[in-house]
Amino acid sequence: MNQGKIWLVVKPTVGLPLFLGGVTVIALAVHAAVLTNTKWYPAYYSGKAAVAAVLPAKTAQATPAAAATGTVAQADAPTLVAKAATDKP
Secondary structure, three states, rough: OOOHHHHOOOHHHHHHHHHHHHHHHHHHHHHHHHHHHOOOOHHHHHHOOOOOOOOOOOOOOOHHHHHHHHHOOOOOOOOOOOOOOOOOO
């Protein structure tokens, strides 16, 4: 430990609770910021299923293999997202 001499200046009974308290405050501040500044995190945090976004038709491009065979994937087809069953006791 290259900073071991700090405990000669600060007692561990004071320094460790201050350090761990600081880590806790920072972690709670980061979680609160993510929770209040994003739209997807509250749904994720509450356990709701994710909904996949569908690409607009104008941005969907045919792959070289599909172009060679003459078939193009449907860009307007809905994307299904399966939620895994959790049968934990």
